[in-house]
Amino acid sequence: MEEILKGKGKMTDAERNRLLEKIFSLETDKEKYICALGEKENEIQSLKEKFKSRSKSSDVASLLSQLEEKTKEAETREQLLNSLSEEMDRLKQNLTTVNAKCSELENRASTFQLSQEAVTNFPGSPTDFGELEKQLKDALEKNHQWLIYDQQREAYVRGLLARIFELEKQSEMVSQQQAKDAGAEGYLQEKQKYYDQLLLTAKKDLETERQTVTQLKSERNEFKHKYEETKREVLSLNLQLSQRNFEMQTLEEENKIKEDKIHRLKQENEVIREHLNKEKRISEDLLSQVQLLHKSLFKQQEEHKRIASLEQQIQMCITDFENEKFDRQNLQHQLNKVFKELLKAKETSKIRVFGNVEPAEDGLQTAFQDKLTIYDKNTSLKRLNLLDESFLECPKCKAYKNRGIPVLDQIMRSHLIGILSDFGQ
Secondary structure (H helix, E strand, C coil), X not given: CHHHHHHHCCCCHHHHHHHHHHHHHHHHHHHHHHHHHHHHHHHHHHHHHHXXXXXXXXXXXXXXXXXXXXXXXXXXXXHHHHHHHHHHHHHHHHHHHHHHHHHHHHHHHHHHHHHCCCCCCCCCCHHHHHHHHHHHHHXXXXXXXXXXXXXXXXXXXXXXXXXXXXXXXXXXXXXXXXXXXXXXXXXXXXXXXXXXXXXXXXXXXXXXXXXXXXXXXXXXHHHHHHHHHHHHHHHHHHHHHHHHHHHHHHHHXXXXXXXXXXXXXXXXXXXHHHHHHHHHHHHHHHHHHHHHHHHHHHHXXXXXXXXXXXXXXXXXXXHHHHHHHHHHHHHHHHHHHHHHHHHHHHHHHHHHCCCCCHHHHHHHHHHHHHHHHHHHHHHHHHHHHHHHHHHHCCCCCCHHHHCHHHHHHHHHHHHHHHHHHHHHC
């Protein structure tokens, strides 16, 4: 019972007082049984001495055998009383341990009720549940042993009752035989009284045993009821334990999943950090490259501007060349006109002075052609020099190039004046 109460975890004051009263009643019963056994042993010893001194008859022998059986039964009862005393001592020890355990379990129950709201944070210690299961198994084993002992004691009481009934029958038979024996009537009456007294004491013992049996049966029923309640509580505790174990397992799995997720996130964070550092370095490199590209683009734009200005200069030189070419063609056309006019003048002069002018005419023609070739050479050289100077000069310095045509006109005029002066001579 005490182990069951240990597994139960709580004990009321009424149950504790009832257990103490039971222990005290068992101690008083033990003392009574010891006193009764001492008295009966004394009576048996006196009867043995009386029967040894007297003549032994068949009735006396049967009575002696009955007395020996009764002594054996008394010894067995004494053994039962010893076992009962040992059981009482064990119950006392269990009571002290139960009191200590009850106080401890009450403290645990109070702390458990306080921490039951935060069961997710502290789901319970599996070692306490294991200890409770161990105590429950021990209590069940003790209860089983107690039930076996109760059954054995009940069987012993039944055998004792049967033996008492048998002794009553034997006493009746002895009384009948003693009634037949007329010679020993007074002795038989005394013996009958003595045996009636023994029978009366045996009946009283039987009644006390019956009361003890009924009390033990009631206690057994009470123990059974408490055992059933404890069993139900144990089942509920096992259910709670399994639920707690399942919750603990789920919490452990969730914690494991969270730890794996945290580890994975840390690894991803490290990878992302390395990637960001790499991207940062790449962006810095790209920024430096962009700056270099800006510089090169600026230089390229300057080069494009320079090329555009050079192209503009080339275009202006080409237009100047075209203009000079057009001017040269005009000059050649004018020279051709002048030459035709000179030819006409030559023909007219030929008519006037026929014989005297022919050699001079040939010389004049050759001189005119030489002047033309000199003029062409000078003009081409001057044009090349002007083109070279236009390529070398800055596009802003246009004064020199614009002066090219008047210089050419002056040269042509000087050559024409020279030709005309030669022709006049």
